[in-house]
Amino acid sequence: MKAAASESLPPLARNSHAMHCKLCLSGLPFSQVEMDSSRIALGFYCLGTLDLLGVLETKTTPSEREAWRNWLWEQQTHGRYGSGFKPSPYMTSDILLDEESEFDTPHLIMTYTALMSLAILRDDFSKLDRPGILKFLRSCQRGDGSFSASPNGGEADLRIVYCAFVISSLLDDWSGMNVDAAIAYVQRCSSYEGGYGQTPFGEALGGTTYCAVASLYLAPSTPLSPIEHRLSSSERSRIIRWLVQKQTSLGGFSGRTAKAADACYCFWCGAALNILGAGDLVDSAALASFLGKCQYQFGGISKAPSERADPYHTYLSLAALAIYKPKGTNESWELPQVDVLRNATVDTALWARNRIRAGEV
Amino acid sequence: MYDFSEVEPLYAERPDWADVTPLQQYQGVDPLAPINYSTEYQDATDYFRGIVKTGEISLRVLQLTEHIIRMNPGHYSAWQYRYRILLALQLPLEEELRLMDQYAIDFLKTYQVWHHRRLLLGALRSVDAAAAELEFVARALDTDEKNYHTWSYRQWILAHFNDEARLWAGERAWVEHMVERDVRNNSAWHHRFFIVWGSGMRVGDEDRERTLKRELMYVKEKIALAPNNPSAWNYLRGILEHTHTPFSTQAIFVQLYTTSASTPGDVFDLDNPPPSASAVLPCENALEFLADIYEQEGGAQISKAIEIWRSLADEHDTMRRKYWEYRIKGASQT
Ligand SMILES: [Zn+2]
Numbered sequence: 227m228k229a230a231a232s233e234s235l236p237p238l239a240r241n242s243h244a245m246h247c248k249l250c251l252s253g254l255p256f257s258q259v260e261m262d263s264s265r266i267a268l269g270f271y272c273l274g275t276l277d278l279l280g281v282l283e284t285k286t287t288p289s290e291r292e293a294w295r296n297w298l299w300e301q302q303t304h305g306r307y308g309s310g311f312k313p314s315p316y317m318t319s320d321i322l323l324d325e326e327s328e329f330d331t332p333h334l335i336m337t338y339t340a341l342m343s344l345a346i347l348r349d350d351f352s353k354l355d356r357p358g359i360l361k362f363l364r365s366c367q368r369g370d371g372s373f374s375a376s377p378n379g380g381e382a383d384l385r386i387v388y389c390a391f392v393i394s395s396l397l398d399d400w401s402g403m404n405v406d407a408a409i410a411y412v413q414r415c416s417s418y419e420g421g422y423g424q425t426p427f428g429e430a431l432g433g434t435t436y437c438a439v440a441s442l443y444l445a446p447s448t449p450l451s452p453i454e455h456r457l458s459s460s461e462r463s464r465i466i467r468w469l470v471q472k473q474t475s476l477g478g479f480s481g482r483t484a485k486a487a488d489a490c491y492c493f494w495c496g497a498a499l500n501i502l503g504a505g506d507l508v509d510s511a512a513l514a515s516f517l518g519k520c521q522y523q524f525g526g527i528s529k530a531p532s533e534r535a536d537p538y539h540t541y542l543s544l545a546a547l548a549i550y551k552p553k554g555t556n557e558s559w560e561l562p563q564v565d566v567l568r569n570a571t572v573d574t575a576l577w578a579r580n581r582i583r584a585g586e587v
Numbered sequence: 588m589y590d591f592s593e594v595e596p597l598y599a600e601r602p603d604w605a606d607v608t609p610l611q612q613y614q615g616v617d618p619l620a621p622i623n624y625s626t627e628y629q630d631a632t633d634y635f636r637g638i639v640k641t642g643e644i645s646l647r648v649l650q651l652t653e654h655i656i657r658m659n660p661g662h663y664s665a666w667q668y669r670y671r672i673l674l675a676l677q678l679p680l681e682e683e684l685r686l687m688d689q690y691a692i693d694f695l696k697t698y699q700v701w702h703h704r705r706l707l708l709g710a711l712r713s714v715d716a717a718a719a720e721l722e723f724v725a726r727a728l729d730t731d732e733k734n735y736h737t738w739s740y741r742q743w744i745l746a747h748f749n750d751e752a753r754l755w756a757g758e759r760a761w762v763e764h765m766v767e768r769d770v771r772n773n774s775a776w777h778h779r780f781f782i783v784w785g786s787g788m789r790v791g792d793e794d795r796e797r798t799l800k801r802e803l804m805y806v807k808e809k810i811a812l813a814p815n816n817p818s819a820w821n822y823l824r825g826i827l828e829h830t831h832t833p834f835s836t837q838a839i840f841v842q843l844y845t846t847s848a849s850t851p852g853d854v855f856d857l858d859n860p861p862p863s864a865s866a867v868l869p870c871e872n873a874l875e876f877l878a879d880i881y882e883q884e885g886g887a888q889i890s891k892a893i894e895i896w897r898s899l900a901d902e903h904d905t906m907r908r909k910y911w912e913y914r915i916k917g918a919s920q921t
């Protein structure tokens with residue numbers, strides 16, 4: 227049964243997946259206009275795909291990469307809230323305004339994905355306003371320990387908390403937040419099922435369970451929360467049980483109890499298990515068989531078989547496959563190691579850590 | 588809904604907008620993933636950027652934001668500006684909520700639509716409005732009964748108005764109806780946990796022992812109806828853990844579901860409803876539960892737990908073989 231699953235595995239269509247993302251980087255049709263307010267995140271998934279496939283240097287030109295780096299830096303803003311990245315210039319006018327507009331502010335998810343995108347593009351980070359980023363983090367943390375996406379409001383949930391944690395870990399400086407309050411918030415999102423909801427009281431969800439687990443492992447020890455006591459062994463067992471339960475009979479993971487499998491949760495649940503040191507509990511042959519079927523005939527990977535592909539599901543599927551290499555497959559399935567806590571290839575994450583770290587200037 | 592494109596010319600051609608200087612979007616260096624804007628969208632957002640610079644607060648700008656949101660419900664700044672106008676002009680927020688009803692159904696998956704409602708309801712501080720919102724959420728769940736935004740909005744409303752008995756009064760009956768509709772809807776089970784256990788004590792639920800008894804009865808009836816339903820089993824485990832009740836208190840019930848054939852007893856035991864005749868047995872969740880009981884009891888019972896995990900690994904749940912072997916290893920070590 228198991229052997230049959232991997233024998234019938236189609237090749238990983240590396241070239242078409244790369245082309246799918248390359249095409250998105252060069253432009254999107256108007257039907258994708260909603261992406262304008264999260265364009266850097268989309269860029270991260272496209273560039274991340276090329277990075278995972280090891281084709282950034284061959285599929286893009288030096289001048290394209292330079293233009294993207296410049297464009298990304300143009301999204302860095304400086305103002306009363308500190309410094310961060312905005313999603314795109316969709317609210318930026320062609321005449322320079324004297325002050326930062328209240329309606330064109332930086333965004334925490336965009337700041338995290340901008341830093342990772344710049345690392346993929348091997349930027350030297352000489353333009354990074356480190357004290358500004360710390361100030362930005364401080365202006366986004368709320369009284370309950372959570373972070374809002376923007377200093378003047380917007381969504382506040384575990385996804386944003388995770389971004390603040392990764393940014394602090396890249397800076398190797400946690401003075402931008404009250405770590406104990408943030409950890410307490412993460413713990414309040416724990417649900418009776420074992421996974422974590424998007425906010426306190428929320429239903430357990432694969433993506434936010436990843437955010438919670440990664441955050442708990444990223445934050446340094448504090449007197450109130452020594453890292454070795456952050457998750458009790460019974461809590462850890464409950465999370466593992468819930469995550470393992472999410473692998474469906476099709477081989478892919480679902481995001482919630484009794485929902486259908488979706489390619490992105492192969493990463494969110496699979497990576498969370500890996501962080502918890504329980505990665506060997508995943509049936510990786512079944513996982514690869516599911517993701518193999520999610521490959522879209524015109525390139526890219528979709529959330530489920532016979533759906534349309536997008537860069538988000540393409541990147542996360544490849545990242546999942548990089549963690550869970552199917553055995554006995556041909557070299558089309560070879561992918562580099564990933565840094566599961568920061569969600570990038572090990573090389574890119576290392577580049578980011580070495581150059582973003584504060585105090586190096 | 589109002590179709591702006593059919594009736595109105597571009598803002599650039601409208602005399603009533605001639606006093607506004609449109610501001611084009613900054614282009615600069617070669618952009619990453621540029622969007623091919625339609626003329627209508629470009630025109631509207633040029634005027635919106637112009638408005639944001641002057642800070643104009645007016646009804647025509649309110650309409651402009653609606654126009655933009657219709658084309659791009661993810662336009663965060665248009666939502667923000669819209670909310671500012673509503674407050675500044677002291678416009679009736681209930682009316683805005685009703686306008687949002689159609690938006691929410693059209694853009695169920697867009698976060699901003701739900702965030703806007705929260706802001707409105709938070710500003711209104713009206714229990715009547717909150718009650719109307721609960722009704723709206725119920726209708727929205729008819730369209731998409733597991734939508735995460737919709738359920739979290741309902742939980743937010745209830746938590747925000749935590750002391751309003753009137754809002755809470757019908758909640759358990761309502762969520763029972765949702766479980767009735769689909770006994771496998773995990774969002775509904777989660778919501779039940781939230782209202783009974785997660786959010787503080789409700790009137791009538793002060794006697795926690797009685798509440799636990801009622802909840803056990805409820806979930807076991809639902810398991811009897813559809814034994815292979817992880818949502819119900821997770822609820823059962825959840826309430827036992829929450830109340831620090833040992834799993835072993837449910838041993839008799841669980842064992843009805845771990846044998847391969849249903850054996851109807853002579854006397855129907857209300858506390859331990861048996862599976863229906865058509866149930867597919869043994870039930871994996873019940874096997875797991877029984878093994879957990881044995882593991883908690885420890886000592887000689889561990890071998891019984893291991894036997895069950897073995898059967899799950901080899902026969903009943905081979906996909907999770909490594910997990911069951913990990914459980915065997917864990918129990919063997921202690
Ligand atoms: Zn997905």
